[in-house]
Amino acid sequence: MRRPSGRPVPPYDEHPTAERPHRAHRAGPRPRPPARAHRDLRILWWVNAVDGLGSQASGLVLPLLLLELGHSPGTAGSLASVAALSGVVLGPIVAVPADQGRRRRLMTGSAALAALCTGVLALMCLGRPALWVVMALALAERLCAVAYEAASRGALVHVAAADELPRAAAGMEVGDQISLVVGPVLGGALFQLARPLPFLADALSYAAAALGVRSIRTPLDTPAVAQAAPVERGTRPRATWAARLGAAKAGVVMVSRSPVLRLVLVWTSTAGGTLTLLFYTALFRLGADEQGAAAGGVLAAAGAAGLLGALVAAPAVRRLGATRLLTLAAWLLPVPCGALVWADGAVGWGVAFAGLSLLVPLITVVLSSVAVACTPAALQSRTASVLGSVAALAAAGAPALASLMVTVWSLRTPVLLCTVLFGALAVYTQVRAPGVLRAGAVSATGTGDGHG
Numbered sequence: 019m020r021r022p023s024g025r026p027v028p029p030y031d032e033h034p035t036a037e038r039p040h041r042a043h044r045a046g047p048r049p050r051p052p053a054r055a056h057r058d059l060r061i062l063w064w065v066n067a068v069d070g071l072g073s074q075a076s077g078l079v080l081p082l083l084l085l086e087l088g089h090s091p092g093t094a095g096s097l098a099s100v101a102a103l104s105g106v107v108l109g110p111i112v113a114v115p116a117d118q119g120r121r122r123r124l125m126t127g128s129a130a131l132a133a134l135c136t137g138v139l140a141l142m143c144l145g146r147p148a149l150w151v152v153m154a155l156a157l158a159e160r161l162c163a164v165a166y167e168a169a170s171r172g173a174l175v176h177v178a179a180a181d182e183l184p185r186a187a188a189g190m191e192v193g194d195q196i197s198l199v200v201g202p203v204l205g206g207a208l209f210q211l212a213r214p215l216p217f218l219a220d221a222l223s224y225a226a227a228a229l230g231v232r233s234i235r236t237p238l239d240t241p242a243v244a245q246a247a248p249v250e251r252g253t254r255p256r257a258t259w260a261a262r263l264g265a266a267k268a269g270v271v272m273v274s275r276s277p278v279l280r281l282v283l284v285w286t287s288t289a290g291g292t293l294t295l296l297f298y299t300a301l302f303r304l305g306a307d308e309q310g311a312a313a314g315g316v317l318a319a320a321g322a323a324g325l326l327g328a329l330v331a332a333p334a335v336r337r338l339g340a341t342r343l344l345t346l347a348a349w350l351l352p353v354p355c356g357a358l359v360w361a362d363g364a365v366g367w368g369v370a371f372a373g374l375s376l377l378v379p380l381i382t383v384v385l386s387s388v389a390v391a392c393t394p395a396a397l398q399s400r401t402a403s404v405l406g407s408v409a410a411l412a413a414a415g416a417p418a419l420a421s422l423m424v425t426v427w428s429l430r431t432p433v434l435l436c437t438v439l440f441g442a443l444a445v446y447t448q449v450r451a452p453g454v455l456r457a458g459a460v461s462a463t464g465t466g467d468g469h470g
Contacts, residue, residue, distance in 0.1 A: 057235075058177045058234045058235060058236045059177045059178055059182075059186055059189070061230050061233060061234055062173060062174065062177055062190075062230075062234065063189040063190065063192075063193055064193075064230060065226070065227045065230035065231060066170075066190050066193040066194070067192075067193030067194075067196055067197060068223045068226050068227060068230070069129070069166075069223055069224065069226075069227040070193055070194055070196075070197030070198075070201065071196070071197045071200060071201050071204065071223060072201075072219055072220035072221075072222065072223025072224065073163065073197070073201070073220060073223070074197045074198060074200075074201020074202055074204075074205065075201045075202070075204045075205030075208065075216045075219050075220060076136065076205060076216045076217050076219070076220035077201075077205070078201070078202040078205040078206060078216075079205045079206065079208075079209040079216045079217075080094070080097070080156060081094035082209060083143065083152065083209075083213065084097070084149075084152065086213075087146060087147070087149070087152070089149060093149070097153060097156060097157070100157065101156075101157065101160040102410060102414065104157070104160060104161055104164060105160075105164045105167075105406075105407075105410060106407045106410050106411060108161060108164045108165065108168070109164055109167070109168040109403040109406060109407055110168075110266060110269060110400065110403040110404060110407060111266065112124065112164070112165045112168040112169060112399075112403075113168045113169070113171070113172075113269065113399035113400040113402070113403040114265045114266055114399075114400060116168060116169035116171075116172060116399040117172060117396055117397060117398060117399045117400050118265070118396075119239045120169075120239070121169050121170075121172060121173065121238045121239045121399070122231060122232075122234075122238045122239060124165060124166070124168075124169035125166055125169045125170055125173070125227075125228075125231045125238075126228045126231050126232055128162045128163070128165040128166040128169065129162070129166050129224045129225070129227045129228035129231065130224070130225070130228045131158075131162045132159050132162035132163055132166065132221075132224045133221045133222075133224035133225040133228065134221075135155050135156075135158045135159040135162065136155075136159050136217050136218075136220045136221040136224060137217075137218065137221035138155055139152065139155040139156065139159070139217045140214040140215075140217035140218040140221060141214065142155070143213040143214040143217060144213075144214055159220075166227070167406075168399055168402075168403050169399060171398060171399045171402035171403065171406075172238075172395070172398030172399040172402065173234075173238050174186055174187070174190065174390055175390050175391075175393075175395055175398055176236055176237065176238050176395070177234070177236050177238075180391050183387035183388075183390055183391050184331070184332050184335040184336070184340065184383055184384070184387040185332040186387070187331075187382075187383045187386040187387045187390070188328060188329075188331040188332035188335075188379075188383045189332075190386075191328040191331060191379050191382055191383055191386075192325065192328040192329060194328070195321065195324045195325040195327075195328045195379065196325060198321050198324065199318070199321035199322065199324075199325060204216075204219070205219075265400075266400070268397055268400055269397060269399075269400030269401045269402075269403060269404040270404055272393065272394075272397050272400070272401050272404075273401060273404050273405065276392060276393075276458075277450075277454045277457060277458070278388055278389065278392045278454055278455065278457075278458035279389060279392065279393070279401065279405070281385075281447075281450060281451065281454050281455075282385045282388065282389045282405060283404075283405055283408060284443075284446065285381065285385055285443065285447075286385065286405055286406075286408070286409040287408050287409050287411075287412040288412070288439060288442075288443055289351075289378070289381070289440075289443065290409040290410075290412055290413045291409075291412035291413050291415070291416050292416075292436045292439045292440060293374070293378070293413075294413040294416035294417070295416040295419060295420050295432050295435070295436055296355065296358070296371075296374070296432070296433070296436050297416075298416060298417045298420035298421070299420050299423075299424065299429060299432045299433060299436075300316060300367055300371065302420065302421070302424050302429065303367065303429050304316065304364060304367065315364060315368055316364055316367050316368040316371055317371075319368040319369075319371060319372045319375075320368075320371040320372055320374070320375040321375070322372070323371075323372035323373070323375040323376040324375035324376070324378065324379055326376060327375065327376040327377065327378065327379035327380055328379040328383070330380075331379050331380050331382075331383035331384075332383065334380055335383065335384060335387075340384045340387070340388060340455060341451055341452050341455050341456075343380055343384055344380075344381060344384045344385070344447060344451055344455075345444075345447050345448055345451055345452075347377045347380045347381050347384075348381070348440075348443055348444040348447040348448070348451075349444045349448070350377055351374065351377055351440040351443070351444065352437050352440040352441045352444060353373070354369075354370040354371075354372075354373030354374050354377075355370070355374060355433065355436050355437045355440050356433075356437040357369075357370045357373075358370045358433045359430050359433050359434065359437070388455060388458060389401070389402070389405065391458070392458045419432070420432050423435070
């Protein structure tokens with residue numbers, strides 16, 4: 019894949035022309051990644067998009083399947099809660115072996131097992147499967163998906179050089195946005211044709227992901243010199259468990275000690291919870307008037323705007339620099355959010371959500387690229403799992419909070435709270451981001467170019 023013309027993408031500097039004094043001390047120019055890395059990055063993009071498309075397609079219809087089989091909405095909600103909790107718990111655990119030389123095996127193995135579970139579920143849907151069968155297969159697939167996601171979080175740094183990380187992260191974000199837009203529509207259409215089809219499509223997407231990961235030629239595992247020393251035979255069990263606990267805590271320690279990762283943590287947890295709160299507020303507002311089609315239109319507009327934001331993210335970083343883009347997007351977020359105070363119908367909510375969805379991918383690309391760049395290769399999955407788990411916990415209480423605020427006060431109450439939170443994030447970013455990202459640019463030189 020050819021690199022965009024012009025100056026390389028600056029992952030931290032305020033502007034492409036900003037001075038980078040730390041590079042003057044280096045012995046020579048940074049070596050360009052091998053040609054195979056461009057091919058492998060393209061494969062990783064496609065793997066991410068195909069896997070997300072299948073997951074979104076089957077994720078939408080699983081509750082519909084349970085309802086069609088005669089089970090209550092509470093059953094479907096319980097399954098979703100258990101799956102979300104499993105991701106919070108299992109992700110950091112799986113991240114340890116992924117960072118210690120087993121990334122490719124974990125990705126291919128978990129994708130293959132997920133394909134098997136989803137394929138069996140599709141086969142069972144030819145009849146009327148028992149609830150325990152559906153729950154067991156769906157939960158097994160979810161656990162495999164969590165393992166795959168935890169292992170894959172450290173793959174990007176191995177196939178993209180540091181100055182290409184914003185572009186690489188933007189490609190991943192494009193795949194995510196396409197999946198969010200197309201996946202539910204595809205899943206619903208396939209479910210109308212035949213019950214097993216969405217799950218069959220998901221099984222095929224997992225199989226394609228496993229084959230795609232195997233076809234990546236760039237080493238995805240941390241070099242042996244960077245791995246933690248293995249526990250010797252004969253070591254006392256207490257020392258063995260202490261070593262394992264220390265390896266599991268390494269991601270938490272890394273996040274707590276890195277100003278850049280603390281910035282990312284504040285953003286992902288606060289913004290993730292705030293957006294989830296807004297999403298459920300929109301559902302309560304539009305659903306109260308029995309505007310199911312209107313709610314779908316709002317989500318479609320948000321998805322299209324999110325895809326546009328992902329497409330322009332890398333050029334925006336190249337033109338403005340990461341710090342300026344992050345600060346600008348942070349100050350713009352309260353505008354569409356605050357406009358929801360006066361929004362009265364689906365059109366107003368759709369326009370406001372489109373504005374939010376246009377800005378969020380810009381922030382996501384900046385934060386993901388700086389997080390990858392400042393994290394050592396041996397800690398990529400563990401650090402990302404910590405960030406993801408905290409963000410998931412922050413978003414977990416948003417539905418209940420939205421319901422409480424709408425019931426006790428009004429629909430405007432959660433909107434006002436979200437506007438205040440976005441405003442506080444903007445002030446925090448204005449104060450902290452320039453110095454933190456500038457210091458991160460200096461410290462990132464010690465992490466290498468990211469190729470294993």
